[in-house]
Amino acid sequence: MSNPKYLLFPGCVIPYRLSSYEISARKVLAKLSVEIVEMPEYNCCGYPMDVINHDLMLTLAARNLCIAENVGLPIMTLCNGCFCSLNETNKILKEDKKLRDKINGYLKEVGMEFKGTTEVKHLIYVLSEDVGYERIKNAVVKPLTGIRVAQHSGCHVLRPRKYVGRDDPENPTTLKELIRLTGAECLDYMDETECCGNPIIGVNEDVPFQMAKEKLDHVRTAGAQALITVCPFCHIMFDLNQPRIERAFNEKFNMPVLHYPQLLGLAMGFSPEELALNELRVKPTELLNQIK
Template identity: 40%
Template sequence: MMKYALFLGCQIPIRLQQYETSSRAVLERLGVELMDIGEFNCCGYPLRNIDFKTFLLASARNLALAETKKLNVMTLCQCCYGSLKKADFLLKENLSLRKEVNAVLQQEDISYEGKIEIKHLLSVLDQEVGIEAIRKKIEKPFQGLKIAAHYGCHALRPSQIVRFDDPGNPSIFERLVNVTGAKSIGWLMRLECCGAPLLGSHDELSTEMTLKKLNNGRESGANYLCTACTYCQIQFDTVQQMILSRQGSNPPLPSLLYPQLLGLSMGIPPEPLGLKMNKIPIREIGS
């Protein structure tokens, strides 16, 4: 029985609930059990710009909490994935750093000894559940739907730490999209950054990065963008809408989360998939 401590991070519960609901819906049907650890805190990603030790402590606390429950962690956000993997890597290889961190964590009677693993949703689906097992659950495969799969940055790189897929030519997302019957198209900018890390601190640069990706996706013939990261999805959905309301030249390229795409092809109704919560409408995409 595949069982994971589900790591939601800070954004999903309040700004992207559909990522949680759609993930739970598909994972339940695929026999993956999820445990909620209410004490989980911020993965530390936004704190990295400010202070290293603070970032490491925040990240490590989550690892220690999961280790207490003897569970591997599954993240939905790729920034959370990158953060937790970094902390995990450091604490597994650097004993003195681990001692330092555990000295703080022991105030809560927890510690991290490097006994658990961090996975991202896509890895769990591809490697633990498996493409064939997923294929068996596809009830309404898409016909003629073209998807631009967006990998994002923090799950792919730095590859020595995150070990997610081949950083230069990954294929995990294409496999997962194709099993739904949709066609994952090739597009030049598929491995580029969505721009989210600079939103709020350098908006012009951030949104221009986003637009470049959207334009490339559109030019490459995509019907939809597909994401597997909280920040990326918010950037391509909420922020794209914000950009459109200012500039409004090109038609929008709607973005949906992978579990939403998968869920539809599995015959899961739109409500638990939270399609209506996407800001740029996802029109009925069925077979």
């Protein structure tokens, strides 16, 4: 089987404040022989600009897609937001000639043209579809037997169904399967597919805090020792903001939140330091003691 090769799209928020996700992702991908090429001159995926001007989002996303077309490689994103805008733009512009002509009109000003020859995948679909469960299972040398976790896939690797069209948005199984390969148990809990709330935290904190609090409640009730995410924004909501949520509701959760590659990395035999687990706000001390 030939090795998958991707342009890595780290986005903005990961280099800005969540290197731990990128560090752990690169480690496990290398171990799984996924070849990573750095994405030259990329810019913001466009997602945060969709609220201001849809054409702006499409053009910023399309510029990145053009770079991938020129290099001749598909894009892998680590962030759900980047996956949303890049994948959606790629699909829309491939299908809608009128819109493609309009966006190409803008792109012409920067000397580019969208041709529709690339693909966009999120990390979890690279792992499940290209690497395959078998190969991941074989790379697990230290099964996390006895560890109980819950997953939060996040919205944009699942919805809207019409553009993502991979996992079942009502009952997603991809991340659960990926977790089970590590030997850990993946628990079911109430309202697993619900949003973390982070996208509106810039305009309102009350609603996202209540949403995240409810999720942490459900995850804890299920008996999970940690929550596993695959999106930097969801991770920030549950990990970085957890102390604020605890203060707001006067309640302790102490729920570690790991990036999926950190969990997989532990099962592959990487040390916690190699996976930047020390960068987490909520320290997974108990979990790491159990793994030792």
